[in-house]
Amino acid sequence: MTLELVAIFLASSFRLAIPLLFAATGELVSERAGVVNMSIEGMMLAGAFGGAIGAAMTGSPLLGLACAVLAVLPVALLQSVLTNTLRANQIVTGIGINILVLGLTTLGYREFFGARSRTTIPGFDAWPVPVLSDLPLVGPLFQQIGMAWLAIAIILAVGAVLTMTGLGITLRAVGENPQAVAKAGRSVLALRHGAVLFAGIMSALGGAFLSIGDIHTFTEGMTNGAGYLAITAVIFGSWKLGRTVMACLLFGAATALQFQLPALGLGIPNALLIMLPYLLAFLAVAGLVGRQTAPRALAQPYWP
Amino acid sequence: MDGSGIVTETVVPVPGTRAAAPSLLTMNGIGKSFGSFVALAGIDIDFAGGEVHCLLGENGAGKSTLCNLVFGIHRPSEGAMRLKGEAYAPSGPSDALARGIAMVHQHFSLVNELTVIDNLLMGGSRGRLDRKAEARRIEALAEEFGLALAPFATVGDLSVGERQRVEIVKCLMRRPQVLILDEPTAVLLPDEIGSLLTVCRQVADSGCAVVMVTHKLAEIERVADRVTVLHRGRVSARSDRPAEEIPALVSAMIQRPAARSGEAVVGAIALAKRKPAGPRPPAGEAMQLDGVSFDDRTGVRRLDAVTLSIERGEIVGVAGVEGNGQSELGAILAGLARPTDGRWFAGGRDLTQASPREITRSGVGIVPEDRHAVGSIGKLSLADNLFLNRMRQFSRLGLIDRRRQMEKARDYIQRFDVRAAGATVAFGSLSGGNQQKAVLARELTTPNLRFLLAAQPTRGLDIGAIETVYGLIRDAAEEGVGVLLVSSELDELIAVADRIVVFYRGRIAGEYPADPVHREAIGTLMSGRSA
Numbered sequence A: 001m002t003l004e005l006v007a008i009f010l011a012s013s014f015r016l017a018i019p020l021l022f023a024a025t026g027e028l029v030s031e032r033a034g035v036v037n038m039s040i041e042g043m044m045l046a047g048a049f050g051g052a053i054g055a056a057m058t059g060s061p062l063l064g065l066a067c068a069v070l071a072v073l074p075v076a077l078l079q080s081v082l083t084n085t086l087r088a089n090q091i092v093t094g095i096g097i098n099i100l101v102l103g104l105t106t107l108g109y110r111e112f113f114g115a116r117s118r119t120t121i122p123g124f125d126a127w128p129v130p131v132l133s134d135l136p137l138v139g140p141l142f143q144q145i146g147m148a149w150l151a152i153a154i155i156l157a158v159g160a161v162l163t164m165t166g167l168g169i170t171l172r173a174v175g176e177n178p179q180a181v182a183k184a185g186r187s188v189l190a191l192r193h194g195a196v197l198f199a200g201i202m203s204a205l206g207g208a209f210l211s212i213g214d215i216h217t218f219t220e221g222m223t224n225g226a227g228y229l230a231i232t233a234v235i236f237g238s239w240k241l242g243r244t245v246m247a248c249l250l251f252g253a254a255t256a257l258q259f260q261l262p263a264l265g266l267g268i269p270n271a272l273l274i275m276l277p278y279l280l281a282f283l284a285v286a287g288l289v290g291r292q293t294a295p296r297a298l299a300q301p302y303w304p
Numbered sequence B: 001m002d003g004s005g006i007v008t009e010t011v012v013p014v015p016g017t018r019a020a021a022p023s024l025l026t027m028n029g030i031g032k033s034f035g036s037f038v039a040l041a042g043i044d045i046d047f048a049g050g051e052v053h054c055l056l057g058e059n060g061a062g063k064s065t066l067c068n069l070v071f072g073i074h075r076p077s078e079g080a081m082r083l084k085g086e087a088y089a090p091s092g093p094s095d096a097l098a099r100g101i102a103m104v105h106q107h108f109s110l111v112n113e114l115t116v117i118d119n120l121l122m123g124g125s126r127g128r129l130d131r132k133a134e135a136r137r138i139e140a141l142a143e144e145f146g147l148a149l150a151p152f153a154t155v156g157d158l159s160v161g162e163r164q165r166v167e168i169v170k171c172l173m174r175r176p177q178v179l180i181l182d183e184p185t186a187v188l189l190p191d192e193i194g195s196l197l198t199v200c201r202q203v204a205d206s207g208c209a210v211v212m213v214t215h216k217l218a219e220i221e222r223v224a225d226r227v228t229v230l231h232r233g234r235v236s237a238r239s240d241r242p243a244e245e246i247p248a249l250v251s252a253m254i255q256r257p258a259a260r261s262g263e264a265v266v267g268a269i270a271l272a273k274r275k276p277a278g279p280r281p282p283a284g285e286a287m288q289l290d291g292v293s294f295d296d297r298t299g300v301r302r303l304d305a306v307t308l309s310i311e312r313g314e315i316v317g318v319a320g321v322e323g324n325g326q327s328e329l330g331a332i333l334a335g336l337a338r339p340t341d342g343r344w345f346a347g348g349r350d351l352t353q354a355s356p357r358e359i360t361r362s363g364v365g366i367v368p369e370d371r372h373a374v375g376s377i378g379k380l381s382l383a384d385n386l387f388l389n390r391m392r393q394f395s396r397l398g399l400i401d402r403r404r405q406m407e408k409a410r411d412y413i414q415r416f417d418v419r420a421a422g423a424t425v426a427f428g429s430l431s432g433g434n435q436q437k438a439v440l441a442r443e444l445t446t447p448n449l450r451f452l453l454a455a456q457p458t459r460g461l462d463i464g465a466i467e468t469v470y471g472l473i474r475d476a477a478e479e480g481v482g483v484l485l486v487s488s489e490l491d492e493l494i495a496v497a498d499r500i501v502v503f504y505r506g507r508i509a510g511e512y513p514a515d516p517v518h519r520e521a522i523g524t525l526m527s528g529r530s531a
Helices: A002-032 A040-058 A061-085 A090-113 A146-164 A166-176 A178-183 A188-215 A226-236 A241-264 A270-285 B063-070 B093-098 B116-121 B131-144 B160-172 B190-205 B217-223 B246-254 B261-267 B326-333 B356-361 B371-375 B382-386 B388-394 B402-415 B432-444 B463-478 B490-496 B516-526
Strands: B023-034 B037-048 B052-056 B078-083 B086-088 B101-104 B178-182 B209-214 B226-231 B234-239 B285-295 B301-311 B315-319 B341-346 B364-367 B451-455 B482-486 B499-504 B507-513
Touching (some): A002 A166, A002 A188, A002 A241, A040 A226, A061 A090, A061 A188, A146 A166, A146 A188, A146 A241, A166 A178, A166 B116, A188 A226, A241 A270, B023 B063, B037 B063, B052 B190, B063 B178, B063 B209, B131 B160, B160 B190, B190 B217, B190 B516, B226 B246, B234 B246, B285 B482, B301 B507, B315 B516, B326 B364, B326 B451, B326 B482, B356 B364, B356 B388, B364 B371, B364 B432, B371 B432, B382 B388, B388 B402, B388 B432, B402 B432, B432 B451, B432 B463, B451 B463, B463 B490, B490 B516, B507 B516
Parallel strands (some): B052 B209, B052 B226, B101 B178, B178 B209, B315 B482, B315 B499, B364 B451, B451 B482
Antiparallel strands (some): B023 B078, B285 B301, B285 B341, B499 B507
């Protein structure tokens, strides 16, 4: 009985962490390049909405995923042009975009599905890993949809690019000292636009996981703070990929606890558990979890 | 430009004896204006392969602008450049780099968080990196020019001299035809300067044109094949035999007769050594440090049991490479930091725990090393900056009596030779020299001034302003103020101070009378070796 609960807990921790893993990896790349995307939340929502519409119209979750990315591109472009080309305040534009996207997706949802609809849309099916998924305890971990494995593949690829390639060094440098990058003859704007677009695409995948991957429906404002959690995970992870991934898993576990603890009959108020990831992030930002090493040029617009 | 220049070109009349090397880069009739400000006008220069060509001039003479034109950061407003006979109009630094022009900027463009090798590969390489192979390749190149390098060290951990070597190697990796160095020695230790000049020579000997911006005449003597002197955006002199024509170069640079050019060579500042003359100033101690130690937030000891006392009327120089505790001492004396250990006094009062306000009231004036961050507020007017810490004197029923403030401000502006369009102009719009004079005006008029800390008071100033600043400091000493003068320019300390203490790793490593004969010994102490 207990073993079964633990197995479910592990699996749901991982499942709940997947959208965060996508978005946080994108945000990490963007922040290493010096751009804070507060709009991750909005981009995830746009992705969730685009994915839902696409899947519902075409009947194919794969095409839905493509629609998710297409839906996010204009949002990411807007964010990037505002903050990089026009050098607007990154925090303010990001929050503005979040409000804009919440409004747009709510409107679109009501137009498309009708108010308060609970239409189920075509989504991905689980893609269990042979043998591993039959193991006791950790078995459920390996009964995820394909996107989970896509997330892990992308994380590994991002890790390799950041540490082992010329592009990776330049990307890290542009968040620390953009002037140096410009003097080395590379375009700061191009790198930062690229980084924000990457964050957008990753957010789209994270958002689409919520709608067509996980619950097969779209609801208004369904990201419900997941984008902010992704940003928090990057801070909590000291802008390092490995630690950010761990932070996402931790936040996933904290969220999973919300569903598990009532089943165990413990009298911990749910609201406290919802706060838990943010509380951890506060501690991290206050410097209680090791030294904070934010990129030096983070959130600073580049002036040549 | 109508050609009616302020300065007529006075070519130093010595025929070149060196075989004329082929010109690599020529600039013809180059002019550059920023709005109505003319930075450069009618510049004709050629840089030849194999030569070290020095650009000499005061601050604001247009040296950096000229470099930026060559490196493609700015585009000339008029005139044309040719590189190896072909038209050369770089659209930006990357274009300049592609055409074989490299530049070591005054402010390093390194990423402190990355390793040396990553900095060197940054921007230039794509795809997967083989760091070990690249490191071997780069080490071989560095060795060719006598540059030692630790490829896997993090840049943030390196000394300034080491970082500069990384910058130079970064340029050399591209095998440039023209290497521009913008004031490369400003940040270096005396013996680091020597090896840098050797590197310049070697790079030139490899066939590259080395363009070095400087205002230190000793360096010109040592390394320059040719010198072009700029004054207010125009060429005011050229020389093919600079080492023999230093006095003429000095006068071309400052456009004043170099009556004391002998000293100018020593210190690049026309300062006469102070003779102890006139009545002795009032005796007594101006300031005393008693075993002052300071640990920073990470627990590193930045000052270690510094004990020092300064008499009234005495100028004590602090020599040392930056980062050896001078900044921390400055912060303590300004009341911005508390010593971890020890006490300090001024005018017989223990000021160890005093606030900045109490310190000022005790007759202590502070010229901070970072006049932008600490010493002034750029967006306020000159008049407000002149009385930042003493605004209350103009206060009437809580309101500022602007008329009285302006009167007094105009008086200060005249007395301290602050050149500004008026007392109400924004402080930030003044030139560095005039900003510093204004800060000095404020600090030197501190009521009952007994002690003055002047930290790097001449940083970034041109020779004229340096002269004025030291004149003011010296006058204050004559009147009985004890002065602690922190500077990274050893020659200036020797010229101005009475005695010099050397800081190394937060300790006083030694003390010498300020006499040129001790120059070498002081330099040795600065680098951490015992004399």
